Every structure is written in structure tokens, then in C-alpha cells.
Amino acid sequence: MDVLLIEGLSKRFNDLLALDDLSFRIGRGEILGVLGPNGAGKTTLINCILGLIKPTAGRITVFGLDLAKNRSTVLRRMNFASNYVSLPYSLTPYENLMVFANLYEIEDPASRCDEVLDLFGLSALKNKPARRLSSGQLMRLNLAKAMLNRPELLLLDEPTAGLDPEIAKKTREILVELVGSEGISVIYTSHNLKEMEETAGRVLFLNRGRVVADGMVKDLIREYETGTLEEFFFKVIGDEA
Amino acid sequence: MKLRRVWGIILRQLYLYRRSLPRLLEVFYWPLVDLLLWGFVSLYLQRTSRDIPVFVVYFLGALILWDILFRAQQGISVSFLEDMWARNLINIFASPIRIHEYLSGLIVISILKVVIAFLVMSTLAWLFYSFYIFKLGLSLIPLVLNLMAMGWAVGIFTMALILRFGQEAEVLAWAVAFVFMPFSAVFYPVDTLPPFLQGVAAFIPSAHVFEGMRTLIDSGIFPAGHLMRATLLNIIFLGLSIMVFLRVYALSLRRGILPKIGE
Numbered sequence: 001m002d003v004l005l006i007e008g009l010s011k012r013f014n015d016l017l018a019l020d021d022l023s024f025r026i027g028r029g030e031i032l033g034v035l036g037p038n039g040a041g042k043t044t045l046i047n048c049i050l051g052l053i054k055p056t057a058g059r060i061t062v063f064g065l066d067l068a069k070n071r072s073t074v075l076r077r078m079n080f081a082s083n084y085v086s087l088p089y090s091l092t093p094y095e096n097l098m099v100f101a102n103l104y105e106i107e108d109p110a111s112r113c114d115e116v117l118d119l120f121g122l123s124a125l126k127n128k129p130a131r132r133l134s135s136g137q138l139m140r141l142n143l144a145k146a147m148l149n150r151p152e153l154l155l156l157d158e159p160t161a162g163l164d165p166e167i168a169k170k171t172r173e174i175l176v177e178l179v180g181s182e183g184i185s186v187i188y189t190s191h192n193l194k195e196m197e198e199t200a201g202r203v204l205f206l207n208r209g210r211v212v213a214d215g216m217v218k219d220l221i222r223e224y225e226t227g228t229l230e231e232f233f234f235k236v237i238g239d240e241a
Numbered sequence: 242m243k244l245r246r247v248w249g250i251i252l253r254q255l256y257l258y259r260r261s262l263p264r265l266l267e268v269f270y271w272p273l274v275d276l277l278l279w280g281f282v283s284l285y286l287q288r289t290s291r292d293i294p295v296f297v298v299y300f301l302g303a304l305i306l307w308d309i310l311f312r313a314q315q316g317i318s319v320s321f322l323e324d325m326w327a328r329n330l331i332n333i334f335a336s337p338i339r340i341h342e343y344l345s346g347l348i349v350i351s352i353l354k355v356v357i358a359f360l361v362m363s364t365l366a367w368l369f370y371s372f373y374i375f376k377l378g379l380s381l382i383p384l385v386l387n388l389m390a391m392g393w394a395v396g397i398f399t400m401a402l403i404l405r406f407g408q409e410a411e412v413l414a415w416a417v418a419f420v421f422m423p424f425s426a427v428f429y430p431v432d433t434l435p436p437f438l439q440g441v442a443a444f445i446p447s448a449h450v451f452e453g454m455r456t457l458i459d460s461g462i463f464p465a466g467h468l469m470r471a472t473l474l475n476i477i478f479l480g481l482s483i484m485v486f487l488r489v490y491a492l493s494l495r496r497g498i499l500p501k502i503g504e
Contacts, residue, residue, distance in 0.1 A: 011497075013496065013497060018497075043500070044497070047497065047500045050331075050335040051335070051494075052331065052334060052335060052494065052497075052499050052500050053494060053497045053499070053500065054491075054494040054495050071337075072337045072338075072339055073337070075335065075336060075337040076337040079335075080335055082331070084328075085328055085329075085331045085332055086327060086328040086329060087327075087329060087332060088253070088257065088323075088324075088327040088329050089327065090256075090257050090260050090261055090327075091253070091256050091257065091260065092256075092260075095252075095256040095260075098252060098256075099249050099252050099253040099256070100249070100332070100336065101249075102245050102246065102248050102249030102252060103245075103246050103249035103250075103333070103336040103337065103338050104336060104337060105243060105245045105246065105337070129260065145332070
């Protein structure tokens with residue numbers, strides 16, 4: 001069974017067609033990188049899958065359930081982190097996680113919060129107000145929140161944007177390890193193509209709301225006769241222009 | 242209704258207040274200032290005008306009860322704003338929480354704020370002016386409940402406006418309750434208003450509560466008629482405000498407003 005199945009998904013905001021008849025699927029344990037220039041529809045796609053934006057047309061099925069009819073049930077089994085969404089700065093990492101542990105109805109919340117704080121190297125900072133954390137630590141806190149409920153589908157919107165290369169690399173390593181050990185499926189958007197090449201097995205290339213390429217990274221590079229994902233990106237953009 | 246999720250919303254606000262001295266002070270500061278300022282003004286007026294022997298009682302009673310409505314409204318709309326300011330709304334609404342669970346959490350927070358402010362004001366009024374609001378007896382309970390219900394209705398309506406119009410509308414969180422104040426006849430009887438405004442007041446739940454309070458102080462009789470009208474109007478107010486909020490929420494999902502709110 002597909003973890004996520006998108007069929008004919010479209011979203012129109014007045015004159016702008018942000019998503020145009022998108023269809024794709026993700027299997028268990030797959031990391032799907034979503035690529036595309038600014039305004040391609042990446043974040044709109046993530047927000048549709050989270051049920052924060054209602055599609056104009058099409059269907060989103062998660063874990064075999066229609067998202068529109070089973071939003072709460074589905075969201076319990078997935079989670080997300082974005083570099084553009086914060087957790088309250090006035091609360092400590094532990095308090096922030098305790099709030100979400102309750103929202104996700106996690107059993108033994110205190111232990112699970114300690115577990116994810118430890119996983120992302122935040123145990124020593126658990127009682128400091130989040131405002132005192134660096135941007136790298138805040139992003140790791142977002143990721144800790146995203147892992148709280150042991151999600152089967154994880155949505156990451158530019159999770160390493162603004163992080164220094166070393167922390168970004170460490171964050172990616174933790175994620176890849178988790179995906180391997182827990183069989184999580186991931187949708188991952190990033191502007192960092194090298195990072196995408198290292199992390200995602202498969203990429204979905206969006207441009208002006210349409211899927212213009214979908215395949216395994218190595219296959220796409222070969223098919224488009226490019227050496228890297230970055231060259232592939234510019235070639236597709238060039239072809240589309 | 243999943244109580245764990247409701248508790249999550251309550252916990253978020255409790256942590257916030259525990260860690261924020263300015264927010265905690267705000268719960269006590271305005272009730273204290275209001276009580277000192279208007280309490281002494283009413284004492285002075287009572288000394289100079291002996292025609293109204295229960296002037297202080299009227300005034301302080303009204304002041305304490307109005308604060309209940311205001312706090313109940315703030316408990317809803319400011320709690321929502323806190324998540325908007327923290328850019329945390331997406332995290333909340335991308336969690337499994339349902340709208341009625343979110344609203345229930347905010348209502349519990351609102352009750353906590355009302356209880357604290359009410360106890361502070363009642364105690365101070367007793368200490369400074371020997372005004373003991375609990376003298377009103379059990380009749381106080383329906384008065385308070387009706388004011389809280391109206392506060393929730395106004396708070397939910399305000400939240401809908403903020404969700405629809407974004408951060409520009411946040412000033413409404415402090416202003417909307419005061420739109421009802423002149424028609425609520427908080428500090429004067431409804432018959433003081435011009436006839437056409439008396440017509441408006443007849444449709445405002447709080448106007449019946451304050452009329453009821455004065456009846457109770459004057460005669461000691463339970464103001465059943467006023468309270469029944471207040472309750473019926475509150476059911477309509479709450480129903481309408483929840484309906485408006487749900488419509489605005491559905492609109493925000495269609496227009497993609499929710500992920501952008503607070504930006």
C-alpha cells in the first residue's frame with residue numbers, strides 16, 4: 001500500500017494556478033525530494049498534504065485514507081518541520097515538546113520528550129527558553145517535535161535552510177539514519193541541490209505547479225545527460241522557459 | 242473530543258504565563274488600576290451626591306462584572322494571538338487537533354483568567370471599599386456565567402476577524418468588547434440611553450445582566466426575566482460567533498490564509 005497517493009491535485013488562488021493536476025505516490029521508507037524554483041508550488045503541496053490548504057480539485061490519500069475525510073486520524077500518523085515555522089520562544093524545548101506530545105496523544109510523554117531531545121542533542125538545553133537557542137538548535141528542536149509521534153510520513157520544508165554546513169550535514173545524517181531505522185517515508189523540499197542529491201533517492205521536479213520530472217536521482221541525471229542534480233535543475237528550467 | 246489535545250492547548254498557555262512576568266502582571270495590573278481609579282471616583286461621588294446611597298455598590302459591582310466579560314473575551318482572542326505572534330499556528334493546526342478541541346482549550350484558559358481576575362478584584366474591593374460582591378449570593382452565579390458566555394462569543398468572533406484579516410486586525414482583540422460597553426448599560430440603567438439605543442440594548446446579553454445586577458442590589462429579588470433573556474441571547478450570540486468562525490476557517494483553508502497568517 002502507498003503511504004501517500006496524490007491524484008489530479010490542483011490548487012488555484014484567483015488567477016494563479018499554484019498546483020496543476022499533480023499525481024504521484026510514495027512508498028514506505030522512501031525519501032522524495034521536491035525540487036523547483038521559487039513559486040513552483042512546493043510549499044503549497046506540503047500545506048495541502050497537511051490539510052492546511054484545501055485543494056481546488058484532486059484527491060490526497062494517506063495510509064489508504066482520504067485526507068479530506070480523515071484529517072485528524074491521518075495527521076496523528078504524520079508530522080512536519082519547516083524552517084519557516086517556529087515553536088514558541090518563551091517556552092523551553094521540553095515544554096514545547098510536552099505541548100505537542102499531548103496534541104499527538106503520545107503515551108508516556110515525558111519519556112518520549114527526553115528521548116527525542118537526546119536524539120537531536122538537545123538534552124542539555126531542555127530547560128532553557130527556546131529564545132536562547134541558536135538557529136541550528138531551533139531547527140533541531142523543530143525536527144525533535146516532528147519525530148515525537150514516530151511519524152510514518154514526515155514532511156520537511158527546507159529543514160536545513162539557514163544552517164551552517166556542518167550542522168546541516170549532521171541534521172541530514174540523523175534524518176537518513178532515522179528513515180533507515182524506522183522506515184519513515186519523507187517528503188523533503190530544499191533549494192540545496194547537493195543536499196538533495198545526497199539525501200533523496202527520488203526527486204519530483206515542480207515548475208509552475210506542474211510535475212516536469214519524476215524519477216530516481218541517478219536515472220534523471222542519466223536521462224537528461226547531466227553530471228549533477230544542479231546541472232539537471234538548470235537544464236529542466238531552461239527547457240521549460 | 243480528545244481531552245489530551247484540549248490539555249495540550251491549556252498547557253501551552255500555562256507554560257507561557259509561568260515563564261512570562263509581564264503577562265502574569267497583566268492579569269492583575271488592569272483590574273487593580275480600574276478598581277483603584279473608579280473605586281475612589283465613586284466614593285467621592287457618593288460623598289457629594291447623597292441621592293444615590295448604593296452608588297459605590299452599583300459601580301464596583303459593575304466594574305468587577307464587566308471585567309469578567311472582558312477577561313473571558315481576552316482569554317480566547319489573546320491566546321489565539323499568542324500562537325499567531327509565535328508563528329506557531331501552523332504547528333497547532335497541522336497536528337491532529339480538531340477545531341472544537343482547540344476552542345475548548347481556549348475556553349478553559351479563559352475560565353482560568355476570569356477566576357483569577359475575579360478573585361483579585363473581589364478581594365481588593367472588599368479590602369479597599371468594604372464591598373463584598375459575594376453578598377449577592379448564589380444569584381451571582383448566573384450573572385457571571387452569562388457574562389463569560391458573552392465574552393466567549395465576542396472572543397470567538399474576534400478570532401474569526403483576525404483569522405480573516407490577519408495581523409492588521411489584532412487591535413480588535415482589545416477593542417471589540419468595548420463596542421458593546423455603551424449599550425450594555427454597565428454603569429447606568431438602560432433607561433438612561435436614548436430610546437433607539439434602548440432598543441439596541443434589548444438585544445445585548447450583557448445589558449440584561451447589568452440590569453439584573455441593579456435589580457438584585459436594589460430589591461434583593463432574583464432577576465429571573467433579565468437572566469432568561471440574557472441566556473437566550475447568549476445562546477444566539479455563541480451560535481452565531483461559532484458559525485462565523487467555522488466559515489472563516491473553511492475560507493482560510495480554501496484561500497491558503499492559515500499558513501501565511503502572522504507573516
